[in-house]
Amino acid sequence: MLPPGLYRGAxxxxxxxxxxxxxxxxxxxxxxxxxVLPDPWLAFGVDLLIQAMPVxxxxxxxxxxxxxxxxxxIGPEFRMLEAAWIEGIAAMxxxxxxxxxxxxxxxxxxxxxxxxxxxxxxxxxxxxxRCDVAVAAGREIARGDRVAGMAxxxxxxxxxxxxxDMQVDTTHTEALECARAIAARAQGGMAR
Amino acid sequence: MLPPGLYRGAxxxxxxxxxxxxxxxxxxxxxxxxxVLPDPWLAFGVDLLIQAMPVxxxxxxxxxxxxxxxxxxIGPEFRMLEAAWIEGIAAMxxxxxxxxxxxxxxxxxxxxxxxxxxxxxxxxxxxxxRCDVAVAAGREIARGDRVAGMAxxxxxxxxxxxxxDMQVDTTHTEALECARAIAARAQGGMAR
Amino acid sequence: MLPPGLYRGAxxxxxxxxxxxxxxxxxxxxxxxxxVLPDPWLAFGVDLLIQAMPVxxxxxxxxxxxxxxxxxxIGPEFRMLEAAWIEGIAAMxxxxxxxxxxxxxxxxxxxxxxxxxxxxxxxxxxxxxRCDVAVAAGREIARGDRVAGMAxxxxxxxxxxxxxDMQVDTTHTEALECARAIAARAQGGMAR
Amino acid sequence: MLPPGLYRGAxxxxxxxxxxxxxxxxxxxxxxxxxVLPDPWLAFGVDLLIQAMPVxxxxxxxxxxxxxxxxxxIGPEFRMLEAAWIEGIAAMxxxxxxxxxxxxxxxxxxxxxxxxxxxxxxxxxxxxxRCDVAVAAGREIARGDRVAGMAxxxxxxxxxxxxxDMQVDTTHTEALECARAIAARAQGGMAR
Numbered sequence: 001m002l003p004p005g006l007y008r009g010a011x012x013x014x015x016x017x018x019x020x021x022x023x024x025x026x027x028x029x030x031x032x033x034x035x036v037l038p039d040p041w042l043a044f045g046v047d048l049l050i051q052a053m054p055v056x057x058x059x060x061x062x063x064x065x066x067x068x069x070x071x072x073x074i075g076p077e078f079r080m081l082e083a084a085w086i087e088g089i090a091a092m093x094x095x096x097x098x099x100x101x102x103x104x105x106x107x108x109x110x111x112x113x114x115x116x117x118x119x120x121x122x123x124x125x126x127x128x129x130r131c132d133v134a135v136a137a138g139r140e141i142a143r144g145d146r147v148a149g150m151a152x153x154x155x156x157x158x159x160x161x162x163x164x165d166m167q168v169d170t171t172h173t174e175a176l177e178c179a180r181a182i183a184a185r186a187q188g189g190m191a192r
Numbered sequence: 193m194l195p196p197g198l199y200r201g202a203x204x205x206x207x208x209x210x211x212x213x214x215x216x217x218x219x220x221x222x223x224x225x226x227x228v229l230p231d232p233w234l235a236f237g238v239d240l241l242i243q244a245m246p247v248x249x250x251x252x253x254x255x256x257x258x259x260x261x262x263x264x265x266i267g268p269e270f271r272m273l274e275a276a277w278i279e280g281i282a283a284m285x286x287x288x289x290x291x292x293x294x295x296x297x298x299x300x301x302x303x304x305x306x307x308x309x310x311x312x313x314x315x316x317x318x319x320x321x322r323c324d325v326a327v328a329a330g331r332e333i334a335r336g337d338r339v340a341g342m343a344x345x346x347x348x349x350x351x352x353x354x355x356x357d358m359q360v361d362t363t364h365t366e367a368l369e370c371a372r373a374i375a376a377r378a379q380g381g382m383a384r
Numbered sequence: 385m386l387p388p389g390l391y392r393g394a395x396x397x398x399x400x401x402x403x404x405x406x407x408x409x410x411x412x413x414x415x416x417x418x419x420v421l422p423d424p425w426l427a428f429g430v431d432l433l434i435q436a437m438p439v440x441x442x443x444x445x446x447x448x449x450x451x452x453x454x455x456x457x458i459g460p461e462f463r464m465l466e467a468a469w470i471e472g473i474a475a476m477x478x479x480x481x482x483x484x485x486x487x488x489x490x491x492x493x494x495x496x497x498x499x500x501x502x503x504x505x506x507x508x509x510x511x512x513x514r515c516d517v518a519v520a521a522g523r524e525i526a527r528g529d530r531v532a533g534m535a536x537x538x539x540x541x542x543x544x545x546x547x548x549d550m551q552v553d554t555t556h557t558e559a560l561e562c563a564r565a566i567a568a569r570a571q572g573g574m575a576r
Numbered sequence: 577m578l579p580p581g582l583y584r585g586a587x588x589x590x591x592x593x594x595x596x597x598x599x600x601x602x603x604x605x606x607x608x609x610x611x612v613l614p615d616p617w618l619a620f621g622v623d624l625l626i627q628a629m630p631v632x633x634x635x636x637x638x639x640x641x642x643x644x645x646x647x648x649x650i651g652p653e654f655r656m657l658e659a660a661w662i663e664g665i666a667a668m669x670x671x672x673x674x675x676x677x678x679x680x681x682x683x684x685x686x687x688x689x690x691x692x693x694x695x696x697x698x699x700x701x702x703x704x705x706r707c708d709v710a711v712a713a714g715r716e717i718a719r720g721d722r723v724a725g726m727a728x729x730x731x732x733x734x735x736x737x738x739x740x741d742m743q744v745d746t747t748h749t750e751a752l753e754c755a756r757a758i759a760a761r762a763q764g765g766m767a768r
Contacts, residue, residue, distance in 0.1 A: 028715075028718030028719070029718070031247070031717060031718050031719070031720040032714070032717050032718050034245075034246035034247065034248075035246065035247070035248070035717045040245065040246050040248075040249050040255070040269050040272075040273060041246065042241075042244045042245060042273055042276075042277070043244055043246075044244055048240060048243070048244065049234075051240070052234045052235055052236055052240065053226075053232065053234060054226035054227065054232050054233065054235075055223070055226065055227070055528050056226075056227070056232075057232050063232070077232050080232075080288070080289075081232060081234055081289055083287065083288075084234075084284040084285075084287040084288055084289030085234070085284060085289070087283050087284060087286075087287035088280040088281060088283045088284030088287065088289075089280060090283070091279050091280045091282070091283030091284075092276040092277060092279060092280035092283075093276075094279075095275065095276040095279035095280065096272070096275075096276055097272075097273055097276030097277070097280075135750060138608070138750050138751065138752035138753070139604075139750070139751070139752075141607060141608050141611045141751075141752055142604030142605070142607055142608050142750075142751040142752060143604070143607070144439050144607040172748075174711060174714050174715070174718075175714065175715070175717075175718040176714030176715075176717055176718060177714070220523075220526030220527070221526070223525060223526055223527070223528040224522070224525050224526050227525045247720050327558060330416070330558050330559065330560030330561070331412075331558070331559070331560075333415060333416050333419045333559075333560055334412030334413070334415055334416050334558075334559040334560060335412070335415070336415040336631050364556075366519060366522050366523070366526075367522065367523070367525075367526040368522035368523075368525055368526060369522070415631065418629075418630035418631065418632075419630065419631070419632070424629065424630050424632075424633050424639070424653050424656075424657060425630065426625075426628045426629060426657055426660075426661070427628055427630075428628055432624060432627070432628065433618075435624070436618045436619055436620055436624065437610075437616065437618060438610035438611065438616050438617065438619075439607065439610065439611070440610075440611070440616075441616050447616070461616050464616075464672070464673075465616060465618055465673055467671065467672075468618075468668040468669075468671040468672055468673030469618070469668060469673070471667050471668060471670075471671035472664040472665060472667045472668030472671065472673075473664060474667070475663050475664045475666070475667030475668075476660040476661060476663060476664035476667075477660075478663075479659065479660040479663035479664070480656070480659075480660055481656075481657055481660030481661070481664075
């Protein structure tokens with residue numbers, strides 16, 4: 001018997017969850033997935049949730065805060081809005097939309113459990129997005145829109161205790177190539 | 193007996209729907225609402241849905257297309273993703289989040305009906321955002337990120353047959369002032 | 385005998401300098417000017433200079449810093465880069481480009497003098513952009529991308545001792561209307 | 577006797593020109609250069625010039641136009657504004673600013689000549705930024721904000737006849753690593 005929400009390859013996925021630290025390359029993979037998958041998929045990242053929040057919650061202890069060293073802390077207000085957001089994304093998938101979730105599991109396994117509870121029996125492909133810490137830190141500088149240190153501070157914690165169907169590593173593999181491998185799995189083309 | 197989804201002033205609203213044409217000032221009002229309302233509200237505009245779509249759907253007949261004269265046409269792919277999106281926003285509200293929807297009802301009354309069906313018994317405040325066409329067209333130029341003609345082409349059609357709890361007009365009233373009036377109604381402070 | 389750099393209406397302007405506090409509406413006027421003026425004009429705001437600076441200079445005492453109350457402080461590194469920037473913009477105008485400068489004269493008359501020294505004998509139209517402080521503070525909230533308090537903290541200081549050819553007030557006048565008045569003056573259509 | 581504007585390693589560069597096709601990674605290298613170089617450098621890309629142009633020039637035959645296949649065509653209005661822009665950037669450098677130019681030499685050697693004429697005797701480090709076409713095309717998809725085909729259509733033409741002091745290749749080398757090599761040369765640390 002398989003636990004609900006774990007993808008088993010024979011069935012096409014309805015939801016693809018990409019989890020990885022900041023600057024690991026998730027958003028690029030998500031856009032490539034949208035380009036290579038034959039059907040239209042919606043891509044929702046945590047950045048989009050933050051964008052939907054009040055400006056005050058985007059920089060407060062109750063909401064979300066990024067310290068000078070790049071460490072991110074989450075408050076009760078953020079948690080409450082995020083819980084509703086997760087329910088909403090799950091409802092979009094139940095209503096028939098194919099969805100890519102681009103996430104940073106700051107709580108590791110506990111974060112994954114929140115998504116599992118909401119997604120229930122939907123066929124989900126869980127993907128870990130890895131990247132060498134030094135490389136991610138360099139890409140953080142190249143982007144120029146992230147607080148230095150975010151990549152490093154999240155590198156380990158986001159994968160702690162998380163179970164994946166597959167993992168990709170963007171250190172030496174381009175986003176498009178990662179996306180092609182994920183798309184093959186998501187369409188049920190490869191048995192597990 | 194009141195129709196479901198119509199707000200009646202005694203109860204605090206859980207969802208505020210702002211409907212108006214492009215460049216009528218909805219997003220500014222939404223941000224001011226988030227600033228003046230005491231609780232944290234999430235604001236979701238149709239721009240955010242478009243941002244979540246594949247790049248190909250953002251400029252195609254199947255997705256959404258903006259003609260050279262500013263007229264927007266919507267295809268079956270967009271409609272399908274939008275239907276799931278609406279279900280998801282409704283689910284976020286049912287999960288406890290307070291939500292501001294910033295919308296352009298290209299289908300007038302039919303667009304409103306889609307939201308009513310999804311929102312069901314949730315207490316919704318329906319707000320029409322009006323703006324003199326010439327003024328909106330001028331603000332379209334001042335923004336610099338919209339195809340000229342969008343405001344004019346949508347000015348009438350988006351309000352056709354739509355029922356509101358209240359309307360605001362940004363022609364001579366600042367976004368913050370509009371937001372204060374809406375917030376008062378949304379909190380149940382004013383009988384209808 | 386007129387001081388160099390002061391515009392006298394008979395000659396068409398080569399440079400239009402818009403000076404006003406944050407959220408007074410300069411950028412919207414600049415875009416409208418670009419739309420209504422018959423020739424192509426380049427618009428350069430201080431935001432663009434900041435964007436060209438190293439990320440580190442965008443939030444440091446040596447560069448530029450925005451305090452929690454919205455007060456902006458400028459350090460020696462910023463001043464040095466800004467001085468070169470002003471020389472460069474003046475050189476672009478001397479090379480034949482028509483240029484709109486969208487500026488915040490934090491130093492009042494001293495800031496204007498820096499531009500006058502660089503622009504030399506070029507025909508410049510100096511425009512003060514005014515806005516009621518409370519209204520600008522409201523628009524600051526509606527934009528959602530500025531630290532609250534910037535508009536208020538700059539409202540008076542940026543106009544202190546500055547000499548204008550004309551002034552516009554965005555409190556009750558749309559950006560496009562302001563732009564039309566400025567364009568008429570810039571093209572030499574109105575004697576002073 | 578060395579031609580003016582060609583960098584000879586003993587002297588520290590005042591201007592670094594990065595030339596490469598769209599999505600070859602120039603902007604990321606520029607931001608990394610700003611982070612690793614000890615002094616503050618301004619970075620100006622052609623994107624910033626386009627941003628300063630009237631909206632009409634951003635999508636017209638007279639200005640700049642991107643065809644459906646990604647090919648970029650430049651009109652007389654763009655050329656005229658660009659010529660003034662180049663003069664202005666050169667003047668900023670003469671005024672003492674250190675400047676990184678992030679460029680796409682659509683005209684190959686002729687484009688370089690325009691910069692050489694303007695920069696005159698200033699110590700310039702000319703850097704070719706290369707990237708395997710297929711990899712650049714994949715990164716174009718991952719970015720999601722470029723017309724598909726731009727990278728491929730520009731891959732060869734931008735380097736045609738251009739003389740470099742050094743070249744970097746982002747196919748297998750991270751932006752930060754490229755930046756470190758460029759910075760070493762720019763500071764005069766390596767003889768040619």
